[in-house]
Amino acid sequence: MSGAIPSSPKDEVPLARTPLFGLHTSSGARMVPFAGYEMPVQYAEGVLHEHNHTRASAGLFDVSHMGQARLVPEAEGTDVAALMEQLVPGGITTLSEGRIRYTLLTNAAGGIRDDLMVTRFDNTLWLVVNAACKHEDFDHIARTLAGVARLEIEARALLALQGPQAATILQTEIAGVDELSFMQARWCRWHDHDVLVSRCGYTGEDGFEISLPPEVAAGFAETLLADTRVALIGLGARDSLRLEAGLCLYGHDIDETTSPIEADLLWTIPKRRRESADYPGADVVSTHLASGTKRQRVGLLPEGRAPAREGAQICAMDGTAIGAVTSGGFSPTLERPVAMGYVDADHANTDTRVQLIVRGKPLPARVVAMPFVPHRYKRA
Template sequence: MNAQIDIVADSVAGILKRTPLHALHVKLGAKMVPFAGYDMPVQYPLGVMKEHAQTRQKAGLFDVSHMGQAKLTAHEGDAAVLFEELVPGGIATLKEGRIRYTQFTNEHGGILDDLMATRFGDTLWLVVNAACKDDDFAHIAAKLEGRATLEIEQRALLALQGPLAEAVLAALMPACQELVFMQSVWTEFQGTEVLVSRCGYTGEDGYELSIAEDKAVGLAEALLAHEDVEPIGLGARDSLRLEAGLCLYGHDIDTNTTSAEADLMWSVPKRRRAAADFPGADVVNAQLADGMAKQRVGILPEGRAPAREGTEIQSATGETIGTVTSGGFGPTLGGPLAMGYVPPAYAAVGTEIQLIVRGKAMPARIAAMPFVRQNYKKG
């Protein structure tokens, strides 16, 4: 037997970095793997299936301290206005303490990374992907040189996700109850400042908690002490986000996909499209007007065999039409699921397609996303 694909671990030469929770993961019995240059927990003794179910039914604690956090301040005026030069999102219009999902794009409209931006006064708090953070920060510094200051925040980031997250966290930080989905507030935990954001990457209600590195273990232990909380690894994080229809950078989106092709135009307001004032706006607008060569879709394979990343997608008549960019098994769905890119002619929900798995054509169909209903606390 030989593991051929591992969609979570990636091979990184050299010394792996550790998050402030590393020793805690080891103590909890986690299986550690290299991920984005960090030694990270892929699963705990509970296992991926039960960790996934725990997060859907109760609450799961994730270490996402490998992600990049930074604060952007303009030398004059509003950082959010300046930041719109780099992203297609509606950032200038963000209200105090509100979070936006957006993408860094290049002049061809290709996605350099996806991120969350939160407004506090005239500053923005940014959270970016671990694998891209050095490039992202260099990109921001270069594009806004002389006009803004980017402070990289060496802080831990925990995510508490699941329907019981609010009840669990409220005992430690009551302010969390006043937030709705995509809203943030600074509060305190045992005398330490914590940035609490009601967002996540699982499709469930929940929070991300930014805290000083030397206080992170104390917060994690306080959360894990609750009977409804279990630690959750990267394995379940991936199956949860896939069921929620959320993109994984470097897989479902990259510099070869635009926000339009990736079906992320919900994150690009009309104002930005009309002004065409973000990198690659002309490309995105042309795609929206004239059509695209490919677009991101959800896929449900028939049967039980998962179709992994890289699987060839064919039309029902056997023409090659695209590739799976993420695929696996959905524990809550109870079967295989995938996302990938196909031409718009094949993108309608219900379209019959074929997936070439180990040389055999398997029937599948285009499906709506999310695959599992999202459970956010909307305002």
């Protein structure tokens, strides 16, 4: 066999560890290298069980490898949100206190450097960026805004509690969190520690991300895990959950070469920013908006049981190559394969029939709207 199974002794690569490393290994995790960290890909029960547990109850994820930082203006009278808008096409000045925005760091070519969450507290912004991009992102933001704002990198742990039982469970530890709605955050106290609770996540479920001092992270996780409704969930299920939710994985579904329009992320750019066109790559994005794009990110539903993975070629029914799968796998909720990828714009309409080339063989599939599994966010 080849692929997922080791067939030679492991190389020793120095990897960073999160504050929950000990908890992972004592909980039967299989640890893998991910974005420079040693992270749990799954625990003893396996990816299917973890995935289904999150959809049915509550899953606890260690996402401490992600980058957290606070953006602070150098001068009291400067609006930090207006400064941030020099870097992203999202509406940041329109964020009210304690609200979270999903937005994109764009490059001069209209591509995506990273996707991130931005939360406003007074005249500061709390940023959460992807682990693999965090050093470059922070460097980019600090350099671009040098002299007018400073970036304070926060060495905190980050846990996500996701699933239909998440609110009930977290409320017993941190009173008041059930008052938050989707994309809203609040600083709270947990045993005399400051914790930032954000009602968001990347599974499509209701849930929270909890930022806390590294030294209390393991204790907090163990407290939650004492509730039998909570189970630890690894990166394997995190990926299958976000794929079912139709959410982009940076470096796979979006990258430096994909514009927000091609990626079907126009919804992250409010009308005001489309018109002002004053963010990196706005000229390219505006052209894509006005004249359309050559390619488009779409959902794909393969017939049969064989999953089409990242890299699989997408062909029209006449055999012409029209794109490639960027994420694909088996959906435990739907018990069938699902995928997303980029196709030529004239094949991007829902219900267009296409073929996915898997191990040299064409598999029939069709273009579908995403998410594959409906979101269950707690909207206001």
